[in-house]
Amino acid sequence: MNRFVILLDGDLTITSRLKDQVGGLRAIAADGGIRHADSLEITPELWLGDFDSSPDNVADHLNSVPRIAYPADKDVTDGEIAIDAAIERGATELMLVGAFGGARADHALLHKLVALKLAARGVPVLLTDGVQEGCPVLPGKHEFDLPRGTLFSLVGITGLSGLTISGAKWPLASVEVPLGSSLTLSNQVDGRLRIELKSGQALLIAQVGRS
Numbered sequence: 001m002n003r004f005v006i007l008l009d010g011d012l013t014i015t016s017r018l019k020d021q022v023g024g025l026r027a028i029a030a031d032g033g034i035r036h037a038d039s040l041e042i043t044p045e046l047w048l049g050d051f052d053s054s055p056d057n058v059a060d061h062l063n064s065v066p067r068i069a070y071p072a073d074k075d076v077t078d079g080e081i082a083i084d085a086a087i088e089r090g091a092t093e094l095m096l097v098g099a100f101g102g103a104r105a106d107h108a109l110l111h112k113l114v115a116l117k118l119a120a121r122g123v124p125v126l127l128t129d130g131v132q133e134g135c136p137v138l139p140g141k142h143e144f145d146l147p148r149g150t151l152f153s154l155v156g157i158t159g160l161s162g163l164t165i166s167g168a169k170w171p172l173a174s175v176e177v178p179l180g181s182s183l184t185l186s187n188q189v190d191g192r193l194r195i196e197l198k199s200g201q202a203l204l205i206a207q208v209g210r211s
Contacts, residue, residue, distance in 0.1 A: 002026075003093040004086035007033030007044060008079050008111065010102030013130035014039050017208060021095065021128070029065070030082035033098055034058055040097070046085060049078030079111050083118070092123065099127035099134065116157060116201055131209060137195055137202040144193040144204065152206040154184035154195065162198025167191035174198075 005025045009032030012018075019040060027042050031049030038059050048068040070081060079096070086094060099111050112134065115125040119136035127134035135144065137154065146152065154165070160177040169188040177183050177200075184202075195204070 002090050004091040005095045006082045007036050008098035009033045010098035012036050012098045015130045018130040028082045030078040094125045096127045100129040100132050133206045133208050135204045139197050142195045146189045150189040150206050155203045157201040160200035164196040167193040
């Protein structure tokens with residue numbers, strides 16, 4: 001898999017797990033996401049956006065990163081532009097870093113929906129802020145490499161049909177989950193977490209904690 005890191009302008013907590021995940025990967029910064037580059041010890045190969053949220057000062061070595069400027073009046077987010085740029089460069093898997101929280105809740109929500117759209121196209125996506133990780137869950141079988149005891153929720157974006165969860169404190173077997181149900185919130189990993197879904201779309205959100 002050719003995995004790319006997309007640096008978004010959301011909140012970020014630097015953890016050893018996150019550093020291990022991004023180590024050695026190619027990266028693209030979306031506007032203010034450049035502020036995370038030094039703390040993650042990575043240098044993006046491209047920095048793009050309308051630069052309305054970029055910091056006034058960045059480390060000297062980041063000033064040499066190639067930039068592409070876009071107008072503020074556009075119909076896509078800087079994050080979406082960065083995602084497209086990564087795919088054009090051969091990305092087959094993406095990490096959206098800084099994908100939770102921050103000043104723009106609308107952008108944060110939109111990028112989660114974009115992750116679902118990408119997953120439907122066969123592009124795996126991991127969303128993270130260092131403390132929380134999110135993964136799209138579409139119909140089919142899924143396995144997740146999460147430490148035992150990790151708190152997780154499966155948030156339905158639609159109603160869910162034929163949902164089975166194993167390797168969890170509270171397993172489920174082929175249940176129906178209507179949109180807006182809290183049935184699948186606040187579960188806990190208790191082994192190898194496996195999720196099978198017959199129909200619907202959801203987002204797994206795991207509290208991977210601090211380290």
